[in-house]
Amino acid sequence: MSNLKGLLDDLRGKLIVSCQAQADDELYGSEIMAKMALASKRGGAAGIRANGPADIAEIHSAVELPIIGLWKRNYADSEVYITPTLEDALQVVKAGASIVAMDATVRRRPNGEKLKDIVAELKKTCECLVMADISTIEEGLYAASIGFDMVSSTLSGYTPYSKQSDEPDLALVSALSGRLSIPVFAEGRIRTHEQAVSFLQQGAHAIVIGAAITQPKVITRGFVDQMQGLKKYGSGGHRHVLKGRGYPNIIVL
Numbered sequence: 426m427s428n429l430k431g432l433l434d435d436l437r438g439k440l441i442v443s444c445q446a447q448a449d450d451e452l453y454g455s456e457i458m459a460k461m462a463l464a465s466k467r468g469g470a471a472g473i474r475a476n477g478p479a480d481i482a483e484i485h486s487a488v489e490l491p492i493i494g495l496w497k498r499n500y501a502d503s504e505v506y507i508t509p510t511l512e513d514a515l516q517v518v519k520a521g522a523s524i525v526a527m528d529a530t531v532r533r534r535p536n537g538e539k540l541k542d543i544v545a546e547l548k549k550t551c552e553c554l555v556m557a558d559i560s561t562i563e564e565g566l567y568a569a570s571i572g573f574d575m576v577s578s579t580l581s582g583y584t585p586y587s588k589q590s591d592e593p594d595l596a597l598v599s600a601l602s603g604r605l606s607i608p609v610f611a612e613g614r615i616r617t618h619e620q621a622v623s624f625l626q627q628g629a630h631a632i633v634i635g636a637a638i639t640q641p642k643v644i645t646r647g648f649v650d651q652m653q654g655l656k657k658y659g660s661g662g663h664r665h666v667l668k669g670r671g672y673p674n675i676i677v678l
């Protein structure tokens with residue numbers, strides 16, 4: 426466990442790159458995600474965020490960086506899609522993640538599982554830290570109270586009741602950083618160097634960036650839109666939409 430506590434210190438002020446591609450993405454595949462992770466490491470990333478046991482295992486064997494693992498899965502009886510169940514979390518840890526990230530929203534989980542019980546079980550049985558992906562201040566406070574090791578603003582804008590915006594949620598990260606003793610990670614729609622620095626100045630422990638680094642389609646579209654005078658990318662010109670039950674897909678507006 427001491428190693429894991431040290432891990433949080435190691436991540437302070439650092440960048441974690443989210444290397445994820447869905448099945449309908451041109452870059453889909455564990456080998457490609459491992460290359461993406463390797464390139465991120467060479468660029469100075471201190472950690473990788475990755476989706477699914479296959480990608481996590483491949484990255485774990487190819488890149489010497491801590492992995493924040495999750496597993497996006499759809500269940501018929503729940504809107505929760507980021508590591509919804511205990512078994513999903515266990516598979517993520519087994520694949521090589523040091524930190525398991527999971528939806529910590531107030532929404533009902535598959536099979537009636539309770540967030541509190543999942544966290545307690547993980548703490549009891551796994552050598553891992555647990556990250557709460559939250560969408561509101563209340564969810565962040567609750568997550569800290571039930572034993573999560575850190576929270577991340579991942580789901581702000583992706584639950585129907587949270588703030589909807591194309592911008593990253595600086596207010597949420599700032600508010601939680603002032604109220605929680607556990608680390609608060611900034612994640613979701615961070616597109617510029619300036620935004621990343623602002624989050625650190627507002628108290629974020631570390632920064633997680635995905636699309637702006639690992640999705641060439643999105644980056645390309647940003648340039649194209651700017652060149653056409655559409656002013657969309659710099660202010661968050663794309664966002665995830667929940668297609669069907671859960672899976673976020675990048676759409677370009």
Ligand SMILES: CC(=O)N[C@H](C=O)[C@@H](O)[C@H](O)[C@H](O)COP(=O)(O)O
Pocket residue numbers: 443445474495507579580583612613614615633634635636637665673
């Ligand atoms: C909402 C959701 O499911 N977010 C996912 C969480 O793992 C990923 O698809 C994001 O890429 C990640 O959060 C980083 O965000 P951004 O790609 O905006 O920098």
